[in-house]
Amino acid sequence: MKVEEQNIQDSNKNNLESHKNHFDFLSNSLTNNGVDVNTIINKLKDFQVAIPSWALGAGGTRFGRFSFYGEPSSLEQKIEDVGILHALTKTAGAVSLHIPWDVPEDYKAIKELGSSLDIKFDAVNSNTFQDQKNAKESYRYGSLSNTSEAVRQQAIQHNLDVINIGDKLGSKSLTVWLADGSCFPGQNNFQNAFQHTENSLKDIYKGLPNDWSMLIEYKPYEPNFYSTVIQDWGTSYMLANACGNKAYSLVDLGHHLPNSNIEQIVSILMLKGKLGGFHFNDSKYGDDDLTVGSIKPYALFLIFNELVYGMQNNPQNPDLAWMIDASHNVKDPLEDLLQSLEAIQEAYAKALLIDQNQLKAAQLNNDVVECQEILQYAYRTDVRPLLEKARLELGGALSPINAYRYLDIRNQLIKERGKHTVATGL
Numbered sequence: 001m002k003v004e005e006q007n008i009q010d011s012n013k014n015n016l017e018s019h020k021n022h023f024d025f026l027s028n029s030l031t032n033n034g035v036d037v038n039t040i041i042n043k044l045k046d047f048q049v050a051i052p053s054w055a056l057g058a059g060g061t062r063f064g065r066f067s068f069y070g071e072p073s074s075l076e077q078k079i080e081d082v083g084i085l086h087a088l089t090k091t092a093g094a095v096s097l098h099i100p101w102d103v104p105e106d107y108k109a110i111k112e113l114g115s116s117l118d119i120k121f122d123a124v125n126s127n128t129f130q131d132q133k134n135a136k137e138s139y140r141y142g143s144l145s146n147t148s149e150a151v152r153q154q155a156i157q158h159n160l161d162v163i164n165i166g167d168k169l170g171s172k173s174l175t176v177w178l179a180d181g182s183c184f185p186g187q188n189n190f191q192n193a194f195q196h197t198e199n200s201l202k203d204i205y206k207g208l209p210n211d212w213s214m215l216i217e218y219k220p221y222e223p224n225f226y227s228t229v230i231q232d233w234g235t236s237y238m239l240a241n242a243c244g245n246k247a248y249s250l251v252d253l254g255h256h257l258p259n260s261n262i263e264q265i266v267s268i269l270m271l272k273g274k275l276g277g278f279h280f281n282d283s284k285y286g287d288d289d290l291t292v293g294s295i296k297p298y299a300l301f302l303i304f305n306e307l308v309y310g311m312q313n314n315p316q317n318p319d320l321a322w323m324i325d326a327s328h329n330v331k332d333p334l335e336d337l338l339q340s341l342e343a344i345q346e347a348y349a350k351a352l353l354i355d356q357n358q359l360k361a362a363q364l365n366n367d368v369v370e371c372q373e374i375l376q377y378a379y380r381t382d383v384r385p386l387l388e389k390a391r392l393e394l395g396g397a398l399s400p401i402n403a404y405r406y407l408d409i410r411n412q413l414i415k416e417r418g419k420h421t422v423a424t425g426l
């Protein structure tokens, strides 16, 4: 299904007056404080986040999976779902595919569907954490790091195939996340596993088109629980450097041990021109894949502060590939993604409010209190009218969640697709 702009306009009608009041009040007070409101709104309009194909169905845990009704059961339907999110929010103009879950049968048709919904094909993701049907070799004991050369070759070839598929869709980057590691002390030789991984990544890198980048994701544990080959940003950074200038680190918010200072990691990677991608989610304990901003919104704001600083001051760093990487059992996946998109825009808008010149002056004066005041003034500002304004100007919904419910989209999807559909993926 496709959401028509007229329906979105209808859903906005009742709240336009109240939006205008809120916006005028905020806009006036920000302008009086020297903030250029239009610049912020334009930046919000330009900020597009990719939706991963696997977040459109209900997620599972190792204890089970509770399917959500009307899930997309084909790549076409997944792209249509992203189209719904983008029509409502105007900030989800890209999809990130996972191979082999999303191999197109008809590339031309898929590309046309994407462009009819204003959806681009962002980073493609390889999968060497599961054995595929009829695969010759098994990834039980790792893929790019495996002690067996035949397994490593199969995993390298898979990544090259993924590049080829992404290239046909107009994608420009490959994301590599490895489950490789060990569950028990002594199981792996750390040095050999690292060396194999570096060599395998270099082989994949050789197959990367010139205008592509390779994003290397890290994660400290899970599914392996004693060691992970690419455990942290330092390891990812070393591997990206070993590969070359088209290889970058990718930060996933959930892939850190509790209380890690993620904003500092982001900051230094951007200084070194090596932050290539960013995955949004939130967590209470580990890689919980919860809705962005649902647990630690202040941490997200501090991270955005560094991202904004880096985007303004680090021309050596490329444009980032932004993606939501979350997945759930208990919410309508589309409503969940709408909440995440809203939280991302909110944190971004608040970070844009920070007066960088004032902050710099306060830092130079070692005025610690003032530094905190500057950050928290921005954080405490209710920026939602700015988000609404950005969406309105692009033809989106004042409140994407309310519009989604007002237009009864889930029931329409169930009518169209049936109740017991299952999204391909995990």
Ligand SMILES: [Mn+2]
Binding pocket: 177, 217, 252, 279, 325
């Ligand atoms: Mn991720």
